[in-house]
Amino acid sequence: MATADIHIAEDTHHDDHEHDHDHSTNFWTHYIFTTDHKMIAKQFLISGIIWALIGGALSVIFRLQLGFPEAQLGWLKPILGEWITAEGKIDPEFYLALVTMHGTIMVFFVLTAGLSGTFSNFLIPLQIGARDMASGFMNMLSYWFFFASSVIMLTSLFIETGPASGGWVIYPPLSALPQAVNGSGLGMTLWLTAMALFIVSTLLGGINYITTVINLRTQGMSFTKLPLTIWAFFLTAIIGLLSFPVLFSAALLLIFDRSFGTSFYLSDIYINGEALPNQGGSPILFQHLFWFLGHPEVYIVLLPALGITSEIIATNSRKPIFGYKAMIGSMLFIAILSFVVWAHHMFVTGMNPFLGSVFMLLTLIIAVPSSVKVFNYLTTLWKGNIRFTTAMLFSIGLVSFFISGGLTGIHLGNAAIDIQLHDTYFVVAHFHLVMGSASFFGMMAGVYHWFPKMFGRMMDAKLGYIHFWLTFVGVYLVFFPMHYIGIAGYPRRYYSFTNFDAFNSFSDLNMLVSIAAILTLAAQFIFLFNFFYSIWRGRKAPANPWQSTTLEWTTPVNPGHGNWPGEIPTVYRWPYDYSKPGAKDDFIPQHIPFSETPESNLDEENDLIKLEGAGSGKSIVIDEK
Amino acid sequence: MFEVIIAVGVLLLLVILYTLFRIGTLVNVVKGTDKKIVSTSNKVNAALMMIFLVAGLAFMFWYSWTYFDKYTLPVASEHGMLTDQLFWITTAVTGVVFVLTNVLLFWFSYKYQYKEGVRGKFFPDNTKLEMIWTIVPAIVLVGLVFTGLKAWNDITGEASEDAEVIEVMGYQFAWAARYPGVKDNQLGNYNYQLIDDQSGNLFGIDVTDENSYDDFTPLELHLPKGKEVLLNIRARDVLHSVFLPYQRVKMDAVPGMPTRFKFIATKTTQEMRDETGDPEFNYFLTCTEICGRGHFSMKMTVVVDEIEDYEKWKAEQQTWLKLNPDFLEQIPADKRELAKIKAGIENNELEASF
Numbered sequence: 001m002a003t004a005d006i007h008i009a010e011d012t013h014h015d016d017h018e019h020d021h022d023h024s025t026n027f028w029t030h031y032i033f034t035t036d037h038k039m040i041a042k043q044f045l046i047s048g049i050i051w052a053l054i055g056g057a058l059s060v061i062f063r064l065q066l067g068f069p070e071a072q073l074g075w076l077k078p079i080l081g082e083w084i085t086a087e088g089k090i091d092p093e094f095y096l097a098l099v100t101m102h103g104t105i106m107v108f109f110v111l112t113a114g115l116s117g118t119f120s121n122f123l124i125p126l127q128i129g130a131r132d133m134a135s136g137f138m139n140m141l142s143y144w145f146f147f148a149s150s151v152i153m154l155t156s157l158f159i160e161t162g163p164a165s166g167g168w169v170i171y172p173p174l175s176a177l178p179q180a181v182n183g184s185g186l187g188m189t190l191w192l193t194a195m196a197l198f199i200v201s202t203l204l205g206g207i208n209y210i211t212t213v214i215n216l217r218t219q220g221m222s223f224t225k226l227p228l229t230i231w232a233f234f235l236t237a238i239i240g241l242l243s244f245p246v247l248f249s250a251a252l253l254l255i256f257d258r259s260f261g262t263s264f265y266l267s268d269i270y271i272n273g274e275a276l277p278n279q280g281g282s283p284i285l286f287q288h289l290f291w292f293l294g295h296p297e298v299y300i301v302l303l304p305a306l307g308i309t310s311e312i313i314a315t316n317s318r319k320p321i322f323g324y325k326a327m328i329g330s331m332l333f334i335a336i337l338s339f340v341v342w343a344h345h346m347f348v349t350g351m352n353p354f355l356g357s358v359f360m361l362l363t364l365i366i367a368v369p370s371s372v373k374v375f376n377y378l379t380t381l382w383k384g385n386i387r388f389t390t391a392m393l394f395s396i397g398l399v400s401f402f403i404s405g406g407l408t409g410i411h412l413g414n415a416a417i418d419i420q421l422h423d424t425y426f427v428v429a430h431f432h433l434v435m436g437s438a439s440f441f442g443m444m445a446g447v448y449h450w451f452p453k454m455f456g457r458m459m460d461a462k463l464g465y466i467h468f469w470l471t472f473v474g475v476y477l478v479f480f481p482m483h484y485i486g487i488a489g490y491p492r493r494y495y496s497f498t499n500f501d502a503f504n505s506f507s508d509l510n511m512l513v514s515i516a517a518i519l520t521l522a523a524q525f526i527f528l529f530n531f532f533y534s535i536w537r538g539r540k541a542p543a544n545p546w547q548s549t550t551l552e553w554t555t556p557v558n559p560g561h562g563n564w565p566g567e568i569p570t571v572y573r574w575p576y577d578y579s580k581p582g583a584k585d586d587f588i589p590q591h592i593p594f595s596e597t598p599e600s601n602l603d604e605e606n607d608l609i610k611l612e613g614a615g616s617g618k619s620i621v622i623d624e625k
Numbered sequence: 626m627f628e629v630i631i632a633v634g635v636l637l638l639l640v641i642l643y644t645l646f647r648i649g650t651l652v653n654v655v656k657g658t659d660k661k662i663v664s665t666s667n668k669v670n671a672a673l674m675m676i677f678l679v680a681g682l683a684f685m686f687w688y689s690w691t692y693f694d695k696y697t698l699p700v701a702s703e704h705g706m707l708t709d710q711l712f713w714i715t716t717a718v719t720g721v722v723f724v725l726t727n728v729l730l731f732w733f734s735y736k737y738q739y740k741e742g743v744r745g746k747f748f749p750d751n752t753k754l755e756m757i758w759t760i761v762p763a764i765v766l767v768g769l770v771f772t773g774l775k776a777w778n779d780i781t782g783e784a785s786e787d788a789e790v791i792e793v794m795g796y797q798f799a800w801a802a803r804y805p806g807v808k809d810n811q812l813g814n815y816n817y818q819l820i821d822d823q824s825g826n827l828f829g830i831d832v833t834d835e836n837s838y839d840d841f842t843p844l845e846l847h848l849p850k851g852k853e854v855l856l857n858i859r860a861r862d863v864l865h866s867v868f869l870p871y872q873r874v875k876m877d878a879v880p881g882m883p884t885r886f887k888f889i890a891t892k893t894t895q896e897m898r899d900e901t902g903d904p905e906f907n908y909f910l911t912c913t914e915i916c917g918r919g920h921f922s923m924k925m926t927v928v929v930d931e932i933e934d935y936e937k938w939k940a941e942q943q944t945w946l947k948l949n950p951d952f953l954e955q956i957p958a959d960k961r962e963l964a965k966i967k968a969g970i971e972n973n974e975l976e977a978s979f
Contacts, residue, residue, distance in 0.1 A: 092918050092919070092921070093917075093918045096915065096917070096918070096920070166915060167915040171864055171914075171915075173862065173863045173864065173880060174863040174864060174915065174916060174917060177862075177863065180797065180862060180863050180916075180917050181917040181918060266880075266881075267880060267881025267882070268817040268861070268880050268881035269817065269861065269862055269863075269880050269881070270796075270817050270818075270820040270829070270861045270862060271797070271861075271862040271863075273822060273823070275817055275818045275820060279881070280881075281881065282881065282882060283864055283879055283880065283881070283882070284879065284882065317737070317745060318744070318745040319745035319746065319747070319748065320747065320748070320749040321749075322748060322749065322750065322751075323749075323750050323751075323755050324749065324750065325750070326750070326755050348866070348875045348876050348877060349877045349879070350858075350876065350877050350879050350882055350884035353777065353778070353781030356777060356781070357774055357777060357778065360770065360773060360774065360777065361770055361774070364766045364769065364770045364773075365766070367762060367766055368759060368762050368763050368766065371722075371758065371762040372755070372758060372759055372762075374726055375726075375754075375758040376755075377730075378726065378729050378730060378733060379748070379754070381730070381733040381734060381737060382733050382737065382746075382748075383737060383745060383746035383748065384733075384737045384745045384746075385737065385739050385740065385743050385744060385745045386667075386671075386734060386737050386738050386739055387662065387663050387667060387739050388666070388667050388670035388671065388734075388738070388739075393670060396674070396730065396731075396734055399730055400727060400730055400731075403722075403723060403726045403727060403730070404723060404727070407719035407722060407723050408719070410715055410718075410719055410766070410769065411712065411715050411716070411719070414711065414715065414769060414770075414773040414777075415773060415774075415777040416707070416708050416711055416773045416776035416777040416780060417708055417711050417712045417715060417773065419708060419780070419873060419874070419875050420705075420708060420709075420712070420870075420873045420875065421712075422875055422913070423866065423868075423875075423913040423914065424913070460646070460650065461664070461666065462649060462666065463646065465666060465669075465670060469673060472677070473677070476681065480685070484688070484689075484692070484696040485696070487696050487697060487698075488695070488696045488697070488698060489698050489868075489870035491868065491911065491912070491913040492913075493915045493920060493921075494920065494921040495920070495921040496921055497921070499921075499922060499924060500909070500911070500924065501903075501905070501906075502698070502870065502909070505695060506696075547662070576749065578745060578747075579744045579745035579746070579747050580747050581747050586744055586745065
């Protein structure tokens with residue numbers, strides 16, 4: 001694993017990396033400042049796991065407050081210090097900081113960096129047949145910008161005035177005025193700095209993913225032969241590239257308002273006995289800019305998970321994914337629509353109601369490609385020969401969450417219904433299922449599925465099953481009851497409901513949710529044990545443990561820098577030749593030419609045989625035109 | 626001492642679990658099951674899929690049915706009845722899809738579990754099927770969109786001329802209401818730079834505007850039953866959001882950008898007390914946009930009266946100017962008499978207070 005063996009093949013346009021084939025690596029260049037996409041992927045994965053634990057722990061702390069409002073939390077004083085009041089309660093401002101940081105961490109640091117960062121990096125070169133990313137150096141920068149961002153965000157948890165506490169959406173004026181809430185002081189400055197670095201990291205990564213997919217596909221790997229994972233990562237990167245700069249501009253204007261006296265978002269404010277001079281700004285402007293990223297962000301988080309799931313469900317159902325082209329089409333359609341639905345987060349913010357009508361129409365259209373995806377998953381399972389690997393279980397769980405959470409989107413996308421449901425627990429239930437849990441399950445599925453390729457060893461299946469069932473049941477127990485709480489009108493981000501008679505009737509459900517949340521977090525330690533134990537002591541993996549068709553399984557069990565020791569295989573067929581009638585095995589990998597499988601070829605595939613001339617560049621040209 | 630025992634116990638438990646895990650792994654190696662592609666766990670997982678499906682659905686239907694009254698709020702406004710109806714239509718449609726797709730998901734997983742020697746069906750696409758499940762959801766959604774659009778346009782349309790206008794203002798951490806007064810029925814102008822909590826000008830009322838003299842600012846929000854109310858909503862520090870849960874009203878309060886919401890309340894407080902059987906019941910107004918430390922405590926009592934009681938209550942209210950006579954001095958001299966009349970200030974009262 002330490003030394004890579006890259007041959008300079010005759011076919012030079014495959015080898016973009018001969019210039020850096022001096023691979024005498026040491027600890028620093030191998031594990032820390034590495035340019036190997038596989039190691040960078042692992043760096044993102046481990047960082048993501050650490051962030052997920054922090055984000056999960058924060059949620060458990062505020063669930064303690066919500067589930068057990070009377071409980072004495074003095075025992076948390078050694079960890080939380082002054083944030084526990086003298087009466088043994090969580091400080092109300094710290095409560096807001098907890099929900100803010102939980103949201104920020106989970107959305108950006110876990111489900112964007114941890115998911116895209118890990119699997120786009122790991123799988124793009126391996127599945128398209130490339131030696132590495134287009135720019136290994138930019139890829140390395142991407143991780144280290146993310147690392148710097150992480151350090152700053154983590155630091156903000158420990159400062160005296162506390163981290164940002166205006167909600168993960170950081171709406172001004174609350175986020176702009178330190179006199180409105182303590183977290184809008186230094187905590188907010190650190191938040192904005194961290195996010196600026198984070199955006200740089202995302203853009204560096206995204207440019208790389210796009211370039212790599214377009215330019216470095218191996219011979220024969222046309223866009224119509226790409227696995228759905230790659231399509232998902234590709235579209236995700238494009239969405240990110242187009243929307244993250246808008247968040248950057250929103251953050252920049254907020255920085256100006258906070259530090260340089262501008263009035264982009266501020267107007268007519270009287271606070272702490274003082275009228276501020278700012279006039280003419282609009283808080284709604286910030287919301288538009290924020291959600292112009294914020295909504296595509298949902299798909300940045302979700303599409304990679306859906307791509308991973310497509311791959312895993314096809315492999316373990318031993319069937320081709322149903323409607324390959326429809327799957328690509330619906331992802332493309334979702335990607336485009338994701339840019340024109342942002343204002344459905346703003347129906348009751350005072351935005352012009354006519355805009356509300358337009359965005360309601362566009363939002364509900366997005367349900368069509370989403371439902372196509374669900375039906376295609378179901379049809380892929382139909383008449384399969386299903387192997388319940390842990391990855392498969394998590395993928396099925398994802399589909400269930402995607403359905404359950406997606407359907408409530410039809411309520412919320414309807415402006416008239418949203419009046420009552422906006423900013424209640426119904427919304428919390430909706431997005432935690434469809435975006436949070438679904439994407440988290442996609443990430444877990446990916447880890448279990450590609451662990452053998454990452455570390456050359458297998459994770460323990462039984463522990464995986466226990467982890468899945470505890471998490472799956474736990475997540476439903478946490479988020480399903482929130483629908484009822486939301487229908488009853490409970491607003492989100494409330495520290496306590498005890499001074500409302502109408503909002504004080506669900507202490508039983510809230511307690512159930514909190515207990516389920518604690519158990520679900522506890523169940524993740526089974527995964528942690530399994531993960532780290534298996535890295536060093538897991539069973540040695542075979543070359544193709546899941547009998548999959550994609551290219552990454554043609555590399556050695558422990559691929560070095562450069563991925564394939566010899567030439568990169570040429571691709572002849574699409575990635576879903578599972579259970580093909582007449583074939584010897586129930587899968588035919590992508591690099592097997594049709595000339596070797598006359599028994600299973602379809603008519604049009606027999607015609608392709610004559611194009612399979614030895615190493616001819618011809619087939620590429622024909623495929624791509 | 627107690628903590629030490631717990632720590633030892635936890636440690637012991639972890640050691641036992643680890644040992645069990647090791648034994649399990651070794652047994653697998655001895656039996657060779659770790660080399661097989663599919664072990665007996667496949668059957669167990671398939672069965673668990675069905676158990677989860679049945680138990681999950683049973684639990685959901687049981688709770689939804691048994692506790693229906695607990696998780697649904699009675700509705701007390703005209704548009705609220707409409708949006709509630711839309712909510713339940715949407716819930717019925719999505720509910721059917723929810724049950725159907727989840728049943729298919731888990732049932733297929735169970736039914737098509739791995740069997741030795743069986744092959745999956747090579748079924749890569751089918752245009753007809755794909756057309757069906759593109760077009761059918763599209764049609765259903767068109768139906769939902771148009772009913773929703775109609776409701777939305779009605780709700781957000783212009784308020785009628787004779788609507789009862791009330792100003793609601795959010796600030797850290799309370800709500801305040803201002804009524805246009807019984808004499809001119811016009812809200813006076815305001816300017817945020819005139820706000821001064823010390824002297825009692827919470828709203829930044831501009832006393833050079835004649836319309837402000839009879840405005841009053843009660844501590845409870847009173848609403849008439851059966852008459853259209855137009856809330857003029859604003860905030861003076863950060864974002865807040867007006868939420869009247871029973872009236873199905875929600876609209877953000879934005880500093881620098883006044884917003885509106887019009888609605889017709891349909892049940893008086895007394896009627897709702899009778900309906901819920903709770904003599905203590907009160908409507909309330911609360912905040913649904915994160916606004917800082919006291920976000921959860923911005924509650925204002927709301928009273929819905931019969932229209933006659935409402936008018937009577939209005940007539941009884943003391944004007945803001947009368948309660949804050951210091952501001953008389955800031956009124957231009959030529960308007961001072963008018964102000965006294967509109968604010969209901971008798972001259973002798975004034976002298977007494979000076």
